[in-house]
Amino acid sequence: MNNEVAGNKPRIKIFVSHRTDLISDTIDNPVYINVRCGAVYDKENKSKLQGDDTGENISYKKPNFSELTVMYWAWKNQEADYYGLCHYRRYMSFSEQKFHEDIYGNVECKYLDSKAIKKYGFNDEKLIYDTVKSNDFVFTTVDVSKSGYKSVYQQYEKVPFLNISDLETAIRILKKDYPEFSKAADKYFSGKIFYPCLMFVMKKNLFDKWCSFIFDILDKTEKAIDVSNYGADTQRTLGHIAERLFGVFITYLMELHQYHYQKLQRVLILHPEKLLDIIPFYKDNAIPIVLTSSDWYIPYLSISLESLCKRASTNYNYDIIILNVGITKRMKELLLKAVNDYDNVHITFYDVSRIVDGLDLRGNMHIGVASLYRLLIPRVCKNFRKVLYLDSDIVVCGDISELYNVNIDNMLLAAVHDADYCGEYNGGNPIVKKLCLEKLKLKNPYNYFNAGVLLINTVAFNYSFEANYLIEMAQGGNYIFMDQDVLNIACQGKVKFLDFRWNVLHDCFGIRVSQMISKAPMHLAKLYFESRKNPKIVHYAGGEKPWINAGCDFSELFWKEARQSIFYEIILQSMASDTCNMVLAGRNLSFARRVADRVLPKGSQRRELLKKVMPRGSWQFEFLKKMYHKFTI
Known part of the structure; x- marks a missing residue:
């Protein structure tokens, strides 16, 4: 039974997609479910996190689908009233405070430490529950015009390693198989507001609809385009397409005028790697x-x-x-x-x-x-x-x-x-x-x-x-x-x-x-x-x-x-x-003077300290004076 309907506390699960080649900081909050993306390729599991390769899964598609493999795993294997997705270095801020954003809509944060966790409300379960419960879905945005683009479509078109023809193929499939989304697609791609990074929390019924929608389109797009000769970045084309079609899906929901939603700020962790203890490499001798x-x-x-x-x-x-x-x-x-x-x-x-x-x-x-x-x-x-x-x-x-x-x-x-x-x-x-x-x-x-x-x-x-x-x-x-x-x-x-x-x-x-x-x-x-x-x-x-x-x-x-x-x-x-x-x-400077200017730059604290240590008239000063006349080029 749905916990919300029964009047109980709703089950909120925000799935955090983690790299397998990097041990990242995590948030000690049961709301966040940390999952290794592409775990099928990670036999060591040094991070000791849950993988996306159990139950019904598409973990093997990680090179093309990126964090979508985690989303798919959550869809097929986890039960919740609200489903969310974010990444090891990108989280949604639940704080009521408004923070400065860069031109890409990021709130930059150096480390995911205790200060950051408190500052952005990552560990405030009440705040998270109150925000999520009062909405059908929450997401993040960015205005692409701030970084010089005229539209969301142009932003994709100008990415050097992406091919606009692939996105156009996906849009044609969307309009053919989901015609009710056509107007939302036109409005979204011609607009300036981008819903990036596949970051959201939404009710179960909407999450089911979103997953059915996107994985159907991706399956058909995957068959229609050839990525076999693409480079490493371009191999993730389907993940990039899904990121854009997420915006179409959100635009469609908003145009229905029957859902409550909220835009949250997106926090970018600049150094997500976990500070680990140094463990002895050798056991003996x-x-x-x-x-x-x-x-x-x-x-x-x-x-x-x-x-x-x-x-x-x-x-x-x-x-x-x-x-x-x-x-x-x-x-x-x-x-x-x-x-x-x-x-x-x-x-x-x-x-x-x-x-x-x-x-x-x-x-x-x-x-x-x-x-x-x-x-x-x-x-x-x-x-x-x-x-x-x-x-x-x-x-x-x-x-x-x-x-x-x-x-x-x-x-x-x-x-x-x-x-x-x-x-x-x-x-x-x-x-x-x-x-x-x-x-x-x-x-x-x-x-x-x-x-x-x-x-x-x-x-x-x-x-x-x-x-x-x-x-x-x-x-x-x-x-x-x-x-x-x-x-x-x-x-x-x-x-x-x-x-x-x-x-x-x-x-x-x-x-x-x-x-x-x-x-x-x-x-x-x-x-x-x-x-x-x-x-x-x-x-x-x-x-x-x-x-x-x-x-x-x-x-x-x-x-x-x-x-x-x-x-x-x-x-x-x-x-x-x-x-x-x-x-x-300094062609006319002595060797000793040039060395001194390199080791003790003019105006530096160390040069001023040396003047105190070797004042004029001291034997040290006289010695350096002799060096000046001795070593010339």
Whole structure:
């Protein structure tokens, strides 16, 4: 019996069509029934959602019918008083508030998170029931004239991958077999109001009529047109035709003047992918290693990773996790190819956009924003007992498994003393001591560590700090060494110090050793100098890198690795391009000045900070002045 007739709460089911190749966010509301579209082709079912391939179905037609296969499955296999359809990235807003729309009629929303769900009434069952019950059908619209089209017909005609003759075939079939819809078809296609995306909720009797109408026409159209040689987009022609004929059906109902209906806004989720936990890829003998990168830094990260793989023990599996924002498909493919010969290496690219969205994260000096992502490691790697973090500007010269097997029980992390920082604190850079005392307030500044190589006890971190504690602490960019300063503040007293050989800093710009490390406490300076003889990891920390100055300290190790990498030519091209740009931008400027203008752009926060660190008259300023006269082109 119909629940509405019986006076009970009506059964409303809005079926959400999901892709099988993307795990998307869902709404925790029984009104929404999440269904995989074309599930017959999805044997893994990673999303664990219901498929459209059970009972009576046309799941196999997904390449041509798109979300219509979900609608068909609902029609043949589900019972409800109201049926609806929407998509994993498009939902109808049930909010009483009016939101700004783009020219395509979309209300843009970044993520389908708790804020969005509340904002658009997706989880407000009462609001949804009240809206649906008071109407026979609801739908969304867009005025095509806002995007430059004269009519709905012209809008279809101008789509590059669609053929207007196919739509005309469907219209002829409609007018022949359903003549009562002819006037509605003429009015709709000559008009400017488009009812897009097959999004609606309607009463059962209307849904039955709609499905009988559209699948009959599509069946006849499918036989009348040939899509066998169409491209991937054009293969979905029947789905596009159904989208247009939905408008004819709605126009017909409205012209009868016997139904109640309401136009709702359409919410477009820009990033519908679900934020998943990182799950260990290997079950046994695994070493998780985290790096961070931007797209343009991937070639240099690859050198770090390739050097690691060459020397890593074959007794272990290496679970490589790259925290990033927006690495391109091309760079991902190249990096995977670079390590393809290693059967015990797996790479996961983990986009942290959603986590850092809205946070005030800033780079500083030569430190990019991507470096700050390491502060997310305890949160995103909570399924690992401990993880190894490595900067992306290193060359690994030893077996990394030895480092991972260091015992850090009862510690937050293990790291190497930063002899450079200690030398700056001891007079190499007076501003460092001032900020250390006033802002960092470290109990023992000589226990400051470099964060380029870290062995992190994720269990201890998550026990000691809230999930976003570290990343929120770094907001605003009020530290010289950014996330490194944050980690030193948070971890003091809970750090196990490693052999210096696991993080040997190169002699950046030829002044780090003579002007900084030489001023460090004698025992730290001695350990640093000893480590240079047999480094296990060389770290190109600072503004001078081998790909900026090919002859910098320890550069021979980098280039030995780079010459064997598939990224070698990309690195050379980038160097040549940067050099040409610097020459063209300032033919009469010195090499040192051009490098400075690239690393420290005029007017930038980092350039102003450097002026404070190296004021006129200081030995640092005088050194750079000598460099200016020495390196000219």
